[in-house]
Structure formats: structure tokens, C-alpha cells
Amino acid sequence: AQSVSQHNHHVILSEAASLELGCNYSYGGTVNLFWYVQYPGQHLQLLLKYFSGDPLVKGIKGFEAEFIKSKFSFNLRKPSVQWSDTAEYFCAVNAPGTYKYIFGTGTRLKVLA
């Protein structure tokens, strides 16, 4: 069965600091990978996705993620965070051709102005 681990549950950073949120998945086959973000008071929205090809994917608002197949990882990065990046971030995995999307437990990011 697929599973997703997000080891950082709470992260506090100052503005302009660099961000890296960890995501590891458990599945032996091909995967689609996602990062979703939930800003305070708003619904979940897609930040970026990886289906195939270049393992470094870029999303909205300056975020990027790198798929490292050998490490079963899909870490989210941003070189310089802003106060407006305060949100909860979820990593998710889906096996192509299947219906299930499995989410991690989420990471709450707080950016101090």
C-alpha cells in the first residue's frame, strides 16, 4: 500500500530564509507526486505536480520540488520565503491509472515578518 511521510510537522522561519520540506513515499512502481498548500481560511490548492520527465518541477509562487527516485523523495523548496507563505503544506502520491491519492500528515509553516 502507498504511504507518504512528512517528517517536519511544524516549521518556523524568518522572511528571506530558505525552505525545504521533506516528503518521502512508499511505493515500488511509477508514481505521480503532488504538493498542495492550504493558506489560512482557504481551501487546498495545487502547488506543483510531477508526472514524468524533468525531475525538477517548478510550481506557483516560486516553489519547486525535486523527485529523487532512488530516495523515494519529493522535497519542496523555496529559496526565499515570504510572510504570505505561511500555510499548511501537504505532499501526495498517486499511482498512474489508479484512483487513490494518498496524502501526508502535512507541515505547518509559519513565516515571521
Add this chain to the structure above:
Amino acid sequence: SQTIHQWPATLVQPVGSPLSLECTVEGTSNPNLYWYRQAAGRGLQLLFYSVGIGQISSEVPQNLSASRPQDRQFILSSKKLLLSDSGFYLCAGRRQSGISGANVLTFGAGSRLTVL
């Protein structure tokens, strides 16, 4: 684009009462539909998914059930609520393969249920 509508947004119900949360989809036909429960520190737990009218797959044995009476309607129900059913329930949809935006889940705004 696909839009997911959920209601009610908030609901307070006594233990033992019935529940009905509704989700409707706009902007696509024959979507795959999902119910998730979001709990603090536990992420999103997949409860049910549906690939078509009347087709429901249950992921977690529990006090809840789901139905899909129409192509764009997905309902989460309970006959008798328990305290442990309190939570934030999210409906999500996925477009069919081959359509722009397929394989990506779109979420509704959620329904917050408090059972007293």
C-alpha cells in the same frame, strides 16, 4: 475549469443524529469524486471515492457512508453520529484522463462538523 461546491460549510449536530454533507461538481462530467477527512496532525484521510453513479469504494471502516445519486453529486452520510465523527470533511474531484487538468485533484472549501 472544475469547481467543487460543498455545503453546509459548518454543522453542529448532537450525538445520535443523522448527517448529510453534500458535494456537487461544476465544469466537468463523469468526474472521479472523493471524500477526505482532515484532522490536525493526521493529514488527509481518504474515506470514500467514486468513479461513477452508484459506484462507491470505502477506504476506512467507520460510521459513515457515501452515495453518488447523480454524476456530479456526492453525498456523505451517517445514520447516527458519534463524537469521533467530528472533523473537517473535504470533497475533491478529478477529471477524466485525456482532459486538461486530469490526474489532479481539485478540492472544495470543506464542511466542518462538530458533534456534541
